[in-house]
Amino acid sequence: MPKGRKRQNRKRIGRWTAQRLAVLDEFLQGGEHLSARDVYQRLREKEINLGIATVYRSLDFLIEIGLLRQYDFGSGEAKYELNDDEADQHHHMVCRVCGKVINYSKFVKRGLSLVKDIKMELEKNYGFKINSHQFEFRGVCGVCGD
Amino acid sequence: MPKGRKRQNRKRIGRWTAQRLAVLDEFLQGGEHLSARDVYQRLREKEINLGIATVYRSLDFLIEIGLLRQYDFGSGEAKYELNDDEADQHHHMVCRVCGKVINYSKFVKRGLSLVKDIKMELEKNYGFKINSHQFEFRGVCGVCGD
DNA sequence: AAGCTAATGAGAAAGATTATCATTAGCAAT
């Protein structure tokens, strides 16, 4: 669970700086469910030294323009991933012992009609406008299980 | 702190203290998605003064014996709820503006066969043993929306 | 080239959660 304070509201428009590009690039390079510290350390290894606050701000920026998405898998820090189209969105499977997360995309298509009906129901009966959904499974992975 | 392996008898379960009962009671009284601080303050209003650390420890205890469940809806603090049976488990709808959470249980039955198939697939192909799942929807509620 | 302003960096601060440790209290055997 991420400690610390709730994210504050920020301005909408932003500039494409070298720092923001560098952060995005870590995800385009194939990084899956990276934390802010993961990104910070990976960049540092490449001698691209951003302040950790800038990493957080860049992640927020990339979320705001729709390129990234934030998740919490109970590890104590937020994780970030490239934002899939809804139709391609993957599920997550989290090992509650070692914290390993697996991206899993089978049955997504089958779930779509269910998701669609739930969204319609929520909008009609509760006045909610739904933007995204997430399925998460928890258990014990093969390594941690006996 | 490592959880010491104890000699096998009933002592493993833990003691049922007044503090733990008081914490559980807040949820039995109808408290939905309460944070540790919520519980702490509600008890304090009733002049039941536990230390905040004890509240956290009691919540952990109640999770361990299966009575509570922990969630994170992105507010910056963990939320806790009574742990439903899987067949009755509800979904969550989170407003990303005000943070309001709605418990929602329609379509659960229809989702069960999908969940069952996903669980089988994950166990067969990834060696995971699944214990629980969660569906979460995010959007903007009627009050915060235009 | 100048001017405006968003973005950055470094460090301090905030806030949730956990660890420490002396003390208390639940439970079992006497």
Add this chain to the structure above:
DNA sequence: ATTGCTAATGATAATCTTTCTCATTAGCTT
């Protein structure tokens, strides 16, 4: 009841992630 063991508690310090502050830098626009 009394004793003894040990888990649980309370108070508070420590930890850790995330955000804020503010002086400085750099990206645009004109």
